[in-house]
Amino acid sequence: MNNLIKIRILSLVAVVLATNLKAAEVPELDRLKEAYRGAVGRVVNPLTQMYLTELEKLRDVYTQAGNVVGADTVKAEIAVITQKIADAGKGTETLMEAMVVVPPNDPNGVTFGPVHRGDVITLSYLGGMWKNAGRLATENPDAIITEKGEQSRLVIAAPPENGVPGTVYQVVPPHTAAKPFSYTVPQSAAAVVLRINANSDDKSNPGFVTYRLTLSR
Structure with a gap:
């Protein structure tokens, strides 16, 4: 050999x-x-x-x-602590927990990641007002009825490409201050973005909103 x-x-x-x-x-x-x-x-x-x-x-x-x-x-x-107790019962691990301030005038919004398929993003509204147009921040994304409808909601989206806002994965529904909203990630990604739904690339949009963000696996 x-x-x-x-x-x-x-x-x-x-x-x-x-x-x-x-x-x-x-x-x-x-x-x-x-x-x-x-x-x-x-x-x-x-x-x-x-x-x-x-x-x-x-x-x-x-x-x-x-x-x-x-x-x-x-x-x-x-609501957040109750969700934590429920997650603990399922054997879920919290990877990140933070209070995030989301601007309405940046398609990058609040960017975080990576996320893996099956991860759970949980969001609860803490406060703030914004708007996807105009000069006065008068829209509460957590309100059931808003002047701009879904346009002023918070969304979970892909990062922007060449300054163009990325694809929306999920519109965050209202009333998350009372009942946090959980979104299960369908596909792994290097990063995801929290931003206003419409016109996030308009630098003149006023205001900001604050959410509690939890990422668990």
Whole structure:
């Protein structure tokens, strides 16, 4: 057997061994991850439930005092925490959680990623007004009825190409302050964008809106 054949055989054996070793390591890693998540859950879940209870008390205090803004803000936080508890029950991992300020005059909006097929993007409105035309920010994208209809809604979209706003994947519906909206990513992408639905490339559009963004897997 010449040296070239020996080298090829040894290379093939090395690849097979490496593949088998990698396959053998996966179950142990999965079990370790599961044990870790279980341990974290046993510590964090009771604290989360306590936090939720205190939030509900605070909501009631604000409601009884007639503080509508305070009550609505706390309700939004309650909705987020409730969603977290539901996700924890499903074994979902939170990859990112942030408060994002979305401008109405930039097709890049708020860009984040990468995202993978099956990831879940959850959004809840926190505040702010904007408009896809004019000079006054008078549109609430979370309101059921708006002057501009769907044009002033928040959307999940592809990044722009050559300054042209990207394809809209999903229009975010209203009432997310009370009930966060979740969107399951149908296809992996390097990045996705949160922006106003129409005329996001008009630099004169006024205002901004704030949402809580969560990406989970």
